Amino acid sequence: MSEAKKPVLEVRNLSVTLPKGADREFAVDKVNFTVNPGEIVCLVGESGSGKSVIAFTVMGLLAKALKPSSGEILLQGENILAASEDRLRELRCTRMSMIFQEPMTALNPVMPCGEQIDEVLSTHTKLDAAQRKAKIIAILDRVKLPEPERIYASYPHQLSGGQRQRIMIAMALVLDPVLLIADEPTTALDVTTQAEILKLIAELQEGQGTGVLFITHDFGVVAEIAHRVAVLRWGELAEMGPTEQILSRPTHSYTKMLISSVPSIRPVHRGVRLAADTVLRTEKLGKTYSAKSFFQKSRVVKAAVDVDLDIRKGETLGIVGESGSGKSTVARCIARLIDPTEGKVFLGETEIATISAGRLRPHRRKVQIVFQDPYRSLNPRITVGDSIIEGPMNFGLSKEDALARARKLMETVRLDPNSLDRYPHQFSGGQRQRICIARALAMEPELLIADEAVSALDVSVQKQVLELLDEIRQRLNLAVLFITHDLRVAAQICDYVAVMSQGRVVEYGAAEQVFGQPKHDYTKALFAAAPGRNWEFGKFAAA
Amino acid sequence: MLDFIARRLIAIVPVLTVVAVLIFMMLRLTPGDPAAVIAGDNATSDQIAAIREKLGLELPIWQQFGIWIGDILRGNFGESYFFKKTVAELIAQRVEPTLALATCTLIFAISVAVPIGVLAAYRQGSLFDRGVMAFSVMGFSVPGFVIGYCLIYIFAIELGWLPVQGYVRIGVNFWQFLERMVLPSLTLSVGFIALIARITRASVLEVLNEDYIRTARAKGLSNRVVLMRHALRNAAVPILTVIGIGIALLIGGAVVTESVFGLPGLGRLTVEAVLSRDFPTIQTVILLFSVVYVMVNLLIDISYTLFDPRIRY
């Protein structure tokens, strides 16, 4: 076939300004790229890179505060940046469509799904009701939704996340647009669901020759589906090219740094398990929620069942699982933030699962936890110093001693000790997470629990925090319980791994072994679904 | 669905019980002898003793409560010593004007408030929007009776278009009835419209910021369709909730409005009963209003299911 086909999308010298008072002038600064028919182009970058802004600018859905100040966006040759609102409306869903990140909130909760797709047809075509229905059933079939009739009449809250995302895809592709813009469509989904959706998108676009502009921050996804990649940083295009080239031979220093930060899915060799002391052990730990109401049958949810774990000094045990697997529940039971309903937890020799709050108190300091959301983990109204010294002072330390300890810890986590009198909002996400680690360490714990502690961080920041955690573990001979859904992160930092599914531990063993030769079907499925698992991300020295 | 209604009905029982207990306790909390208070200032000690026995004030308090509730449920609301009638008769006589006032006000207020609230949200920042916001602040700041008197002054006294006060039963003369309902409904509506318009606007604005509105725009729908088809249905639930709560304001406002316009309704009955310390009447009227309020909110709760399919367990 002659390849002189015109590109579907051409972005030329696009700049979008930010409102006054923002930390820089441009959200997007003179960006150029194209998307050809039948190709998937990934826009990859960390937060603040402007990748979503570009997507919204193409669709004409920017918030009023952001203004495209220069450049052109050509959709099949037509400059849509200069198009009228009416013309844009005509083009939406007919020539260009968009799917969003959160399928739950992106669908109207009070309208049946079928009707939401029907709207696209009734707005843009002159088909009658029967024809529209037929077309909708057809597209529901193409997106692999079983029982299309039932789905047609369902409401979004009656479907799963993956199903909702398929509805969104159906809405976007029902009129066969030439361009599909996907804004992090799989970020909010489980690994296995993500794999299915990625596969679906790839299949559909190949079948129709649709050009896809795929926004993501996950290099695994890039490796899995992209034909070409554009790397963005602070609104500027750092580098662009075919996937294979960018991933294996990046030229820009930022790209090199970024790719080097992506953890490998093959675990690092960590040596034989030392005969270390067990810091914490659980025996048939379980948490059952029963919602009993006078009129309803009691709904029993077993969040965790028969969990046996063993964490040793100087070791990192990872709990890996998808959402709803019970991993966070187990972590909170161990930290006694919630009370287990079955089983025992032994901290050293003491059983802590069932003892009263009063008797628990002296043991609290031994188990500390770092949470997922750095923006909500620190009280915004008190200084970070006060947050750190709160714990030690609860256990009798004087203010001066506590502050001295806090200063030392700030150095440990590589932050300026003089910034103790600042407020959380004056720090970035990664820095806040370090402060949370410092706060946990201030208690001189024996076990540190990291509950998805790096999930909300950019990949480059994530790398630094993971290295920090590992270093701290080694220096202080700490036991670490690391909860995550990200297989790569687990591979990088865990010595031992427990894989959980639906409240139970399905596989448990050394990281190398579980990752290399998984035994349980679920574990195998999990690894099979990991995006970019066949790609080995190299380490590149900075230019 | 029936299940849901049944559960809601059962859920209001504790609330009504608390209301009944509170109201019941009120009489017992008066300093002095409740029987003497009920009998009035000119009663003889024989009359007081008779009342005491009739009300069973010698019995333990929970028994008294039981008797009172039993009576209420059988429709026996006691006797008003001041008005020399049974309370039931009093209420029957006075219910029409209040019902008429409430109905006219509700219909008028909701039909004005919701559309202007929606329009204000749709044209956020415009002169219309700012006008609505300004009107709404003024509407709930100026007290009902002041508005009432202003309206009377302008329309009844200066312009002479409408009568100043009074009430004519709907059965007697429809046109005159209507004439006398205009100013009172208008007065009572002002506060209600101010509240509902404001909440409608806020609710629609909040909905317009939701993700699914962005999706609707991404589908190429026009702004008008986005508003009418997607935004409104989602905004309905909070708007209905406020209408329900606003009924309480309506009831309070009715008491004052009836006084200003001389409507012989339940609101004025309450005031007269309080001035003469006629406890059986006070208790019954307040209980009645509370039950009505709870029931209206129950209906509104149930109506949510029409708008939001997630509330249909």
Add this chain to the structure above:
Amino acid sequence: MSAITPEDVVDSASIAAASTKRKSLWLLALRNPSVIVGGAILLVMLVIAILAPFLGTVDPTRIDPAARNKKPGTEITYRLDNGQTAKREAIFGTDSLGRDVYSRVIYGTRVSLAVGISVSLAAIAIGTVIGLLSGYIRWLDGIVMRIMDGLMAIPGILLAIALVSIWRAGLITVIFAIVVPDVPRVVRLVRSIVLTVREEPYVEGAVSVGTPTWVLMFRHILPNTIAPLIVQGTFIAAAAILAEAALSFLGIGIPPEIPSWGNIMAEGRTLFRVFPHNIFYPGIFLAFTVLAINIMGDGLRDTLDPKMSKKV
């Protein structure tokens, strides 16, 4: 970083309150035009209330049968204690008992502001304590919320009327009667804040470092209630002033010996057609004061709590 990033602006739902500078929030509130205008009017009212005796007023309870029902602007001759006569102008006229309406309206300012402030403070104090306890202690919550629901089921004015009927009329009775119906709303507000904030990771963090419950409440939970309570407080004050006026107007509020805008208007009802000044002057003062409070409340709410400003 405290600046706006493009992701934040595009995803309009996630502008975190925490990303704005905390300290200057209060200063920003003071610079808001609504707060300034409303606050200024209130300040004027406060000054009027305090300086009432010095603003050209006479004894507001002084009955003068010879000067009954005079129109505003009439000159009145009256007898002093030492037997001499003097003239003064009745700016707002006189009522049916010959009392000077201007003086009564000026002194009425004291009553209204006193009622507004005390009801607001009392409702907030009581409501906050109950709300905090109810939000934190689960078994208490069930009972408390049932009672609050019951209280809220009785329309406010009626509850106030009922309470007034139990005791003798007077300022304290009226204040109490207006406080009681307002408490449930405050309880609900505080309780819902407690329930939300409890789930925040920083509160869980404080629990895991062994912070005792009382300290948790005061250091981590209570500060989240301050801004909403201030906003709520202004609206309660406005509603309380209106409620007192309504009660006094109906004759079941403050007795006429203590002039209040409501009872001045009550007096003026019968002869409204001929002498509307008894209703209009106090009415204007009442409307202005309440309007000022509401405007100030709106302004405070818009600046102090960005999430709430999207609602009412």
